[in-house]
Amino acid sequence: GAVVSQHPSWVICKSGTSVKIECRSLDFQATTMFWYRQFPKQSLMLMATSNEGSKATYEQGVEKDKFLINHASLTLSTLTVTSAHPEDSSFYICSASPSTRGGGYGYTFGSGTRLTVV
Amino acid sequence: DAKTTQPPSMDCAEGRAANLPCNHSTISGNEYVYWYRQIHSQGPQYIIHGLKNNETNEMASLIITEDRKSSTLILPHATLRDTAVYYCIVRAQGGSEKLVFGKGTKLTVNP
Numbered sequence: 745g746a747v748v749s750q751h752p753s754w755v756i757c758k759s760g761t762s763v764k765i766e767c768r769s770l771d772f773q774a775t776t777m778f779w780y781r782q783f784p785k786q787s788l789m790l791m792a793t794s795n796e797g798s799k800a801t802y803e804q805g806v807e808k809d810k811f812l813i814n815h816a817s818l819t820l821s822t823l824t825v826t827s828a829h830p831e832d833s834s835f836y837i838c839s840a841s842p843s844t845r846g847g848g849y850g851y852t853f854g855s856g857t858r859l860t861v862v
Numbered sequence: 863d864a865k866t867t868q869p870p871s872m873d874c875a876e877g878r879a880a881n882l883p884c885n886h887s888t889i890s891g892n893e894y895v896y897w898y899r900q901i902h903s904q905g906p907q908y909i910i911h912g913l914k915n916n917e918t919n920e921m922a923s924l925i926i927t928e929d930r931k932s933s934t935l936i937l938p939h940a941t942l943r944d945t946a947v948y949y950c951i952v953r954a955q956g957g958s959e960k961l962v963f964g965k966g967t968k969l970t971v972n973p
Contacts, residue, residue: 750905778960787949788906788963837905839961850896851961853905 747771748840750854757828757861765823765857767794767838773818774840778851779811782835794821794838828861835859865889866950871968874944880937882967884950887931893954895926896961897935899946906949906963909935940971 747770757763767777775796780788792813793801800813810832812824821840825832835858839851867885874880886895894913898906910917910924912933917924923936937944949966953959 748905780963787947787965788900790960790962793960835903839905850898850908850911852908853898856903856905858903 746842746852748838748852748854750838750857752857753855754858755860757859759829759861760827762824762826763828763859765825765836765838765859767821767823767840767854769819769840769842769852772840772842774821774842775818777815777821777838777840779813779821779823780837780839782837782856788837791823796821825859828859830861833859833861865952865962866964868948868950868964868967870965871970873970873972874937874940876942876971876973877939880940880944880969880971882935882937882948882950882969883932884935885932886950886952889930889952890954893952895924895930895933896951896953897922897924898949898951898961898963899944900949900966901943901946909948940969942971942973945969945971 749768751766777794779791781791782788790803791806794813794815796815802808815821835856837856839853841851894911896911897909900906910922912924926933947966947968949963
């Protein structure tokens, strides 16, 4: 149980275009989902916390107008990279945890999306 | 900021136990210790977590010191597929509490 599906697994887009990444919890409901970004040979950096039915909470230094997050249902959160530039090329990963579980359970991560902006 | 300190890299021979240390001297009473690993170009995989008692599951064992300021993840019989970056994270209770990753330990299992 507790499977998180992320789509697409990789995407190449032209500079200036927007890209949407989906994160779905397949067998559980998730009130909260998290979005991370990872550059080569670096650790995961938390970008934002996605809250179902409300605005996302962004970490310091992350541009909320550039990285649009929508958490419209208990099983789906989307991250849209708007007006993408080559420096946005990175590995984007989402995670979620069943809402019904207590804090003692770990989060499940998606398989990640490799974004390349050319 | 990450609240844990881990060695940047470790090596282990295949078939031997891998012991990965983690310091979390500022851990609070309600914070759990979590371990994840990330194999190259994949999402992190949950391994194990604990509060104050030692824990064991099918993947690993977690030993937490009595003062909870440090812990050790033990992979009893490391295989080549265990080569990955291992992250030790402390997190408070609550389904909305975020996971903040440090730099982790790159474990290389050698044949």
